[in-house]
Amino acid sequence: MTDAAQRILQLRAELDQHNYRYHVLDEPSIPDAEYDRLFHELKALEAQNPQLVTPDSPTQRVGSLALSAFGEVKHEVPMLSLGNAFEDSDLEDFDRRVREGLDLPAGDLFGSVEYSCEPKLDGLAVSLLYENGLLVRGATRGDGSTGEDISVNVRTIRNVPLKLQGEGWPQVLEVRGEVFMSKAGFEALNARQLEQGGKVFANPRNAAAGSLRQLDSKITASRPLEFCCYGIGRVQGDLPETHIGILHALKGWGMPISRELKLAKGAQACLDYYRDIGQRRTSLAYEIDGVVFKVNSLAQQRELGFRAREPRWAIAHKFPALEELTELLAVEFQVGRTGAVTPVARLKPVKVAGVTVSNATLHNMDEVARLGLMVGDTVVIRRAGDVIPQVVQVVSERRPNWSPEEREQRSVKVPEHCPVCGSAVERTQLVKRSKGKESFVEGSIYRCVGRLACGAQLKQAIIHFVSRRAMDIEGLGEKSVEQLVDEGLVNSPADLYALTFEQIVGLEGFAELSTNNLLEAIEQSRKPTLARFIYALGIPDVGEETAKLLARALGSLARIRQALPEVLTYLPDVGLEVAHEIHSFFADEHNQGVIGQLLKHGIELQEEGDLHPEFAASTTLAGFITKLNIAFIAATGAERLAAKFGSVQGIIDADWLDVRQVERLSERAAKSLRDYFDDPANAQHALAIENQLREFGMHWQSERKQLEGLPLAGQTWVLTGSLEVMSRDVAKDKLEALGAKVAGSVSAKTSCVVAGPGAGSKLAKANDLGVKVLDEDAFLAVLAGYGVAL
Template sequence: MTDSQTAAQRIAQLRSELDAHNYRYYVLDEPSVPDAEYDRLFRELKALEEEHPDLVSAESPTQRVGGAAAAAFGEVRHEVPMLSLGNAFEEQDLLDFDRRVREGLADQLPAGDLFGGGAEVEYSCEPKLDGLAVSLLYENGRLTRGATRGDGSTGEDISANVRTVRNIPLRLQGEGWPAVLEVRGEVYMSKAGFDALNARQMESGGKTFANPRNAAAGSLRQLDPKITASRPLEFCAYGFGRVEGGSLPDTQVGILEAFKAWGVPISRELKRVQGVAGCQAYYADIGERRDSLAYEIDGVVFKVNRIDFQRELGFRAREPRWAVAHKFPAREELTELLDVEFQVGRTGAVTPVARLKPVQVAGVTVSNATLHNMDEVARLGLMIGDTVIIRRAGDVIPQVMQVVSERRPADARPVRVPEHCPVCGSQVERTQLVKRAKGRESVSEGAIYRCVGRLFCQAQLKQSIIHFVSRRAMDIDGLGDKIVEQLVDKGLVKSPADLFTLTYEQVVELEGFADLSTRNLLSAIADSRRPSLARFIYALGIPDVGEETAKLLARALGSLARIERALPEVLTYLPDVGAEVAYEIHNFFADEHNRKVIEQLLDETHGIALQEEGELAAEFAACATLADFIAKLDIAGIAATGAKKLAESAGDLEGIVALSQDWLTLSVSKALNEKAKQSLRDYFADPQRVARARAIEAQLREFGMHWQSERKVAEGLPLAGQTWVLTGTLEAMSRDVAKDKLESLGAKVAGSVSAKTHCVVAGPGAGSKLAKAQELGVAVMDEEGLLALLAAHGLSA
């Protein structure tokens, strides 16, 4: 077989594969490979066609754009073709583009200087949005048609759908626009909008989207415009097509600024620069700020700014010679799943981790990726040996996004959870979810598998100790992961309490320790013996109890003794503590081993002395009402309204119990309907339920939360009820210190921004949180403003 025949076969294979990918990407909105893989195939085809020009055909993907229009939509013929852009992947590609531009404009540009420096070309710069290219036709200022790019010559008529995109003007503003104006741009979805859409889809049991681009494309190409209208789509203009009955400015930037004046949205990052050096600086700047932008981008677009220069340079078969897309390193790549291993965490959770054939993603070699849990493995349909798409964005742990099912090998193996712990050999059991509602319990399988070995399992013991000594917990400086591993492996530490009986002789023998480092570690352990109640609760590692919940428990109940004895029903009176978390807290303190460790920590030998213990917080005094109490019993058929009527008629718990046992009186009561009356009677016919209700009431009374308890006057805190968010770098103090000071003024400091956020404090390097705050219209304060606020309330940095 000749080289020409081999090239022809490979070209045919590449064309077929690219056509299939184009169809999935542009028509089905279900791409099966990442952009980087598509680009590699395209470049290979283009190189082969350049070597064998006699094999080039008009049907080749290199000669056209995208895919055919979907039959479900009407066709739109683009009078001015909607071409795609050439790509620059390396800096040299950009330099070559600039060189070709200057060579093509040699007769138009002024001569270079005596030292050989050529004249610079002015470029327009803007981020390359990752969405769906569309055309908007305005006739006499009114939007008359919307179309997709399709194959560049023919697109789909999506007029009804584009009219639902809220920032697309249905009528141009101002004056001076041409009688016929075709605006071209990108319909996309912001990161916040994408997250919100997927959350709604999950709640309703609908299909979730892999990324904002797929979500935008799938939303815009709905046959029902009402669905499109419900999606958080946005539009950004980047160019023009057909123009009649008027003229546009003579530069790319000038045209886009005119669009803005006429009410058409353009990129806020639009910038005019001189020469390729200006392009390089812009690319670097946007690259650094990429994660802080409110939307996904995959590169930067550079265009020769002067329109007459654009006309002079002209077009190739599928792309203009006057524009290029300088791509960022790929964040998605294809690789092979070599195996799935299972790691054991501090709570015993056995978690699958993907072991991958090493691959470069966004400049980093990736060989492992998170799989979250077995439900995620099932959702992906993952098998060992599969080709998978992995994604890495910013500092986020690489994640398996999708299986390329058509590449599955014949010997692919299913992923199975080990029956025994890979660390200690104990049984691995699937967690059960217990849902309590209307006086009944239902049990279902959870997504988590756990090793039952508890602290017998070295992995759980090590992770528990690492969490216990961490900075936000007991804050024992110098006890890093490797030192904890040595202490556990040598049998010196078998529970957190053992840390406080370590001797000089034991520590100095550890690898890496000498006299000074040993004394420093023992000193740090001694200094940690006076933690706040909140830190201590967090350090215990109660499942589902993070730092904020630990602070709430400490502030609300005031003492370890109350927290230890609190019934789950009583805990649900605290804000943001649901039934499942309440039972986790209660079960933790009911466990005999946990009680023993806590007793050891607090005895004279180990010497932990809790700080900031006190009385029940004032706002929780007499916080329970009889109606709330009845509703929380979850009696079938008795919700808030029925509970309120029952409380008014019966007066107290004993009156309710008596009423439930007096059928004659109950039957004529107007507080409840017949079904609810029977439910009340059945509920309190069980002596155990009566006893439980009385125990809950007794504890509410003991804690001072009972409806008959004495109310207290809560001292007003200036930021009470406000939610603040910290982002970026603070220079005068750490973010942890700033958080503590804001909380001392009554604020809740959250980790994410929402419409309910009162204020965001943004330091240098602030990223997506700042972008989301600006998008939602949340107040933003810099560090200088924070310092002034703290000083006004008597707090220094």
């Protein structure tokens, strides 16, 4: 047997296995780009050795066999796959072959061919058969000739019409398209699967395929599947004579088609479309892996005809791969500003989506364990848009047969000591609090205990402190911060405000002008808003929105520093765990010292004031009792206790007989209440919370201030495009000051969209949903109408 014949047999066997995993099991083990490489290698070898081509070669068929659990469906018109273009030159060659096949002149305006252009959805190809306007059958593509009968399942997809709308449709109409899952639907499904302990899907394509091919259609019905039509198969009746004309006719009969469908004349217009949608790829609501171009004229399609497995009149222009295979060379550990010790994969460099990747995130050690990762493994790397590359899975069949000793050496272990400062590394303990009980479980994060004695934590803490959304000290980039820390000039954020000209000017990258500019930027940062200052402190789990919430509700740094966890939980979206993080941060002696030094160095907080009236009015005695989390005391029981005793002290002092007289309070609840307050520490803590509520003016007996409703309270606004008079961050602050919530995406619940130049998909969605849209001038007029200074 020749080397070519042996390699052909090897490639066929490997491709058949990958086809089976991809099309039948819905568990692909390699990225699409790797499959394409293997397929094209086989195709080239067969072209060089035509005598070795056999009917069962993967190059002569599409997909794989149908699952035996479903009935078989014979496709009267084969469901063929498409040829691929990976470079611009491939598309230009395709256009040249089309023009030559149609005997059109080259380089002439009249030689240009019209093509339909639409995104190539990453889902599962299906066929829907309609007879007299009624859906009678749904089938998968299968091997192109025979698919699986999934009629019951496709009926559960909400945007698949069970009956065609309007009139004029053919007596028999086979509609072909893609069943897919949106990015949002995929994320929601995986979150639900995690919550229920079910299988987590690797990507939206796997999720869609696995959902559509369930034997229990109830499972399919519970999944967020969508359908998009891209063509037809068997037809008995009249249809338009262009591809786009057919799709628009189908749309009129209730079929969903791509909103990105366009007509292009000639190869250059097709390339323009490809580049445009490629730039917008990450902002689309669904995953795409390329663009499909089809000769628009059906007469020209018939003239061009077919090859063995693909039409001559269509091609898929693929995007650079978002997934690739490479080797894991090592796992190193980085230390973040909170001390989290995070594993990072060092990879054999590989090009993913046009970018060379040599590092990838591993998130935490739980993720390492889930992947079963070992140094030397072949792994799948994914990169989407600007997201940090991540390791998706291990290709286990490519793992060498290592000995037990080698496996132990290659396993990934957390260092016992911090790689930066040498301090101990400890696994976090999570405190679960419920109904008066605390339990401890191991967290997924490991932390260096060195705190700001650890250079990595100190550097990262200061980089966060000076960032644009925090104290906004321009001129202090990462490199400058590293120099200041390494030179011993800055050992805490407060030291920034004691820096002198002589200390800075000698640093690398600083001359007289840049030094003065930095000192001026530090000076200008001395008057931050309370919200910015809170965010700049880097409190765990406190982002910008929570910092704004704390500042707006509590009104002063003093109250925020004093607030007990149970008081903080009166804030919307602040749970007990986050409340304890905030309280612990301000109770820490080191943090108290840093804040004290910052204030001593002249930090003057802006926008401090009174407690927000709405926050002050949020307490009741019954709600207070509920927040104590006493076992078996729910909201109704708390209301009855409040009505009976009228005060916290009265409930603490009530004896067993008094408590048993509370209407419809169970014996178990009464016993739990007495056991709780018989512990002097619990009684003292409850009174401390009540005293703080009284001190803050939040007590249910405190005098309530008149609530002044904000004009945009309850409204959700979205900002898109670029604004000229102010930045989007400033616009967001002004909207929030008027009570509006500023969201990042448009939905039916959006109140208004402000669209500046360059607005894209958000503006389009707002128009589709009929949401009110303002340009910048109209937006400024709204702000002026509410007396907001511009």
